[in-house]
Amino acid sequence: MFWLFILLSVSIVFPKEKLIQNSDARKIFLLNGNWNIIIDPYETGFYTYRLTPDNNGFFKNSKPKNKYERIEYDFDKSEKLKVPGDWNTQKEKLFLYEGTVWYKKSFNYYKQKDNRVFIYFGAVNYNCKVYLNGEFVGEHIGGFTPFNFEISDKLISGPNFIVVKVDNKRLPEGVPTINTDWWNYGGITRDVKLIETDSTFIIDYLVQLKKNSKDKITGWIQLDGKNFDDVQFKIPELNIDIKLTPDKNGKCSFDIDCLPILWSPENPKLYKIIIQHKDEIIKDKIGFRKIEVKENKIYLNDKEIFLRGVSLHEEVPIKSSRANSKKNARKLLSMAKELNCNFVRLAHYPHNENIIKEADKLGFLVWSEIPVYWTIHWQNKSTFENASNQLKEMISRDKNRSSIIFWSVGNETPLSDERLSFMKSLIDTARLLDSTRLITAALETHYVNPKTIMINDPLGKYLDVLGCNEYIGWYDGLPNKADTIEWKTTYDKPLVISEFGADAKFGFHADSLTIWSEEFQENVYKHQIKMLNKISFLSGISPWILMDFRSPRRTLPGIQDYFNRKGLYSNLGEKKKAFYILKNFYKSKMN
Numbered sequence: 036m037f038w039l040f041i042l043l044s045v046s047i048v049f050p051k052e053k054l055i056q057n058s059d060a061r062k063i064f065l066l067n068g069n070w071n072i073i074i075d076p077y078e079t080g081f082y083t084y085r086l087t088p089d090n091n092g093f094f095k096n097s098k099p100k101n102k103y104e105r106i107e108y109d110f111d112k113s114e115k116l117k118v119p120g121d122w123n124t125q126k127e128k129l130f131l132y133e134g135t136v137w138y139k140k141s142f143n144y145y146k147q148k149d150n151r152v153f154i155y156f157g158a159v160n161y162n163c164k165v166y167l168n169g170e171f172v173g174e175h176i177g178g179f180t181p182f183n184f185e186i187s188d189k190l191i192s193g194p195n196f197i198v199v200k201v202d203n204k205r206l207p208e209g210v211p212t213i214n215t216d217w218w219n220y221g222g223i224t225r226d227v228k229l230i231e232t233d234s235t236f237i238i239d240y241l242v243q244l245k246k247n248s249k250d251k252i253t254g255w256i257q258l259d260g261k262n263f264d265d266v267q268f269k270i271p272e273l274n275i276d277i278k279l280t281p282d283k284n285g286k287c288s289f290d291i292d293c294l295p296i297l298w299s300p301e302n303p304k305l306y307k308i309i310i311q312h313k314d315e316i317i318k319d320k321i322g323f324r325k326i327e328v329k330e331n332k333i334y335l336n337d338k339e340i341f342l343r344g345v346s347l348h349e350e351v352p353i354k355s356s357r358a359n360s361k362k363n364a365r366k367l368l369s370m371a372k373e374l375n376c377n378f379v380r381l382a383h384y385p386h387n388e389n390i391i392k393e394a395d396k397l398g399f400l401v402w403s404e405i406p407v408y409w410t411i412h413w414q415n416k417s418t419f420e421n422a423s424n425q426l427k428e429m430i431s432r433d434k435n436r437s438s439i440i441f442w443s444v445g446n447e448t449p450l451s452d453e454r455l456s457f458m459k460s461l462i463d464t465a466r467l468l469d470s471t472r473l474i475t476a477a478l479e480t481h482y483v484n485p486k487t488i489m490i491n492d493p494l495g496k497y498l499d500v501l502g503c504n505e506y507i508g509w510y511d512g513l514p515n516k517a518d519t520i521e522w523k524t525t526y527d528k529p530l531v532i533s534e535f536g537a538d539a540k541f542g543f544h545a546d547s548l549t550i551w552s553e554e555f556q557e558n559v560y561k562h563q564i565k566m567l568n569k570i571s572f573l574s575g576i577s578p579w580i581l582m583d584f585r586s587p588r589r590t591l592p593g594i595q596d597y598f599n600r601k602g603l604y605s606n607l608g609e610k611k612k613a614f615y616i617l618k619n620f621y622k623s624k625m626n
Contacts, residue, residue: 052173053259054431055183055230056239058155060317064229066140066154066197070118071110073137074129080108080137081164081200093137094166094198110139110198118227119157121220124356129221131587138199138223145192151232152190154197155183157225157359157387161209164200176421177210178203179384179406180428183230199223210421211406216599217348217383218585220357225387235260235285237310237317241434244323246471249336250294252323256310258285269309297336298322298437300377303398305437322395322437326473328499331529331572333473335400335440342400342531342575343621344378345371345603348584349386352608355585355598364390368397370581370604374614375621380533380577383408383446385429394438401438402475402502402533402577405429407445407461413453422457423464430468439472446477446533447504448494455493462497473499477533480505483523490524500574501526504534507566508559513548517559517566522573529574535563536579539613540594541605551594556601557612564620578617582606 055061073080073093080093091097099106116122122129122136129136146152154165160178164171168191173184203221205213238259245251256266256279263281273295279287296304305320325336332339347367351358358367367390371379379394380402394401405425412418426444433439444461448454462474475498483489488505495501501524508514514537524530539556547558560578567573583602589595598606603614 052153052182052184053238053257054181054428055153055155056431056435057317057319058181058183058228058230060319062231063155064142064144064231066142066227066229067118068140069115070138070140070223071113072116072122072139073108073110073113074132074134075137076132076134078135078202081135094164094171094200095169096139096196096198110137116222118223119225119357119359120222121160121224121357122222123218123220124354132221133204133219135200135202136221138201139196140227141194141196143194144190144229146187146190146231149234151185151187151234151236153183153185153230153232155181155226155228155230156223157181157227159199159201159223159225160203160219160221162202162204166198166200168195169198177425177428178224179386180425181225181388181432182428186229208412208415208418210411210418210425211383211408212411214409215383215406216586216588218350218587222357224357225359233260233313233315235262235264235312236315237266237312239431240310240317242308242319242321243435243437243471244295244325245290247325247327249297249325250292252291252293252295253289255286255288256281258312260285264313267309267311269311270306271309272306295323298324298395298398299336300398300400303396303437305395319435320395321435324437326440326471328473328529331527331574333500333529333574340377340574341624342378342577343374343376343624344380344400344402344531344575344577345374345376345581345617346380346382346534346577346579347371347581348382349384349390350582350584350606352582352604352606355606359387359389361389361393364393367581368393368399370608371399372397374581374603374618375625378402378575378577379581380404382580385425385432388432391433391436391438395436399438400440401436402441402443402531403429403433403439404443404446404477405461407448407458409447410449413451413457419457419460422461426461426464427468430465434469441473441475441500442469443502444474444476447479448476449479450492458494459497475500475502475531475533477502477504479503486519487521487523490522490526490530495524495526495528498528501528501530502533503530504579505532506535506537508562509537514555514558514562517562520566522566522570524572528572530570530572531574532567532576532578534577534579535559536601537613538595538600539611540600541583541607541609541611543594551600553612557616560613560616564616578603582608
């Protein structure tokens with residue numbers, strides 16, 4: 036009953052509007068660019084000196100009406116930050132800052148009569164309050180998923196201003212919680228846009244192959260508004276052109292027999308999709324593929340596949356800032372392609388939409404994850420509601436992307452009854468929202484004796500694919516320890532080794548047992564590959580990690596300097612010796 040209550044109360048604790056699917060296909064007005072900011076560590080712009088909400092806070096964007104009126108802030112005289120972008124790498128004084136920054140953008144807008152307007156954020160880290168022309172619009176919690184609010188009744192024909200309160204403080208009850216191993220980039224980190232629609236419009240849709248099928252396309256289209264006319268659905272290349280009649284709630288569904296060319300890493304075929312309601316036309320490019328588990332192997336389009344992967348964080352090379360653009364996405368995936376990868380694990384949170392769409396185009400299979408990371412508050416209702424909401428928003432945004440084969444509900448979570456109930460409820464939610472993809476989580480290893488790792492985490496019972504992080508040779512013994520280890524499991528399910536690796540400072544050379552050297556990291560990879568080749572139920576790996584990334588936990592001067600150095604590339608894009616070990620291993624695994 037405890038978890039039932041939580042599931043039923045999600046929408047009450049985290050109220051939100053339905054997410055607009057495929058925002059790039061809409062009539063949009065970008066609000067990217069320079070925004071005025073006020074750094075506000077004491078939250079003076081939100082609270083009175085009695086710590087009660089101030090009705091005349093910074094969101095009012097007030098100006099003195101006479102020479103003796105006292106207003107102690109001025110956005111227009113304040114400094115600026117670029118949006119999208121993190122504040123940490125734009126201003127040195129904000130490098131380690133965690134707290135509140137107010138953003139303000141002035142703009143002119145003239146909407147067509149009777150049309151509706153929404154403000155859409157790709158992501159804001161972490162707690163975000165949005166105001167338009169001094170009026171509260173809405174709030175969002177979670178740093179990596181998109182959200183939108185309707186502002187039709189608050190928008191003025193002419194000059195407007197938007198103010199956003201952004202607070203990236205880490206919280207014990209948050210998702211993620213206080214303790215992580217990546218940079219807590221604050222700010223409006225992804226695109227901000229106004230989306231103008233008809234009074235009734237296509238808000239959402241799903242188009243994919245029917246589960247366990249290669250010859251039936253299924254899906255639905257959801258309208259939002261009051262007057263629902265017929266919807267035209269087309270896939271021209273497949274000669275599909277059908278008229279659909281919405282039900283009283285504006286939803287229409289379809290099942291279509293056809294034989295599409297199946298999407299795969301070798302042939303990432305995408306079909307042009309056209310959906311029309313009255314004068315509104317939405318276009319998308321969608322691939323069709325079949326993913327399933329048979330006994331302890333993964334099958335793509337009825338063929339067994341080995342996932343030649345790598346993990347990566349959402350950081351742009353060289354600058355080491357939050358990555359968000361198509362150019363950033365192409366660069367990261369091209370680095371993975373050089374490794375002979377066909378798979379990427381997007382750790383440890385939902386990455387930006389650009390990299391998912393580029394993965395569709397380039398033929399990468401994708402593991403997408405929510406930041407249920409390490410030890411969070413398993414018994415806290417609002418913590419679960421937060422995690423569940425982030426899961427729903429991730430799936431809502433990316434459900435049409437053929438590249439995504441795994442939804443991951445967490446990483447390295449410790450064993451307990453409370454954790455099992457929490458995670459199982461997330462799995463149930465994911466299956467309810469999307470029954471076609473595989474569910475996984477990155478588990479920790481557990482020894483049953485000094486030479487045997489047994490995968491027996493109770494969570495494994497509910498997963499389709501076992502993910503497992505292990506650091507034999509780094510946190511666990513020396514590199515040659517891997518030669519002595521045997522892997523076993525109580526589950527007849529495929530395994531993906533979701534992390535392994537070792538730190539190395541690019542350019543530091545020594546013998547193979549000198550820690551931090553490229554040779555030590557190379558040695559770890561050699562012994563790991565020898566061990567991994569002996570695991571009969573192994574279906575893929577995603578070593579940690581593509582590129583060195585920022586982490587406040589990593590403080591060793593001259594070596595780490597606030598970087599996790601487990602990258603196969605340095606943060607400047609330089610290849611370490613282990614890069615070539617993995618590249619050659621993957622070449623041997625290519626069909």
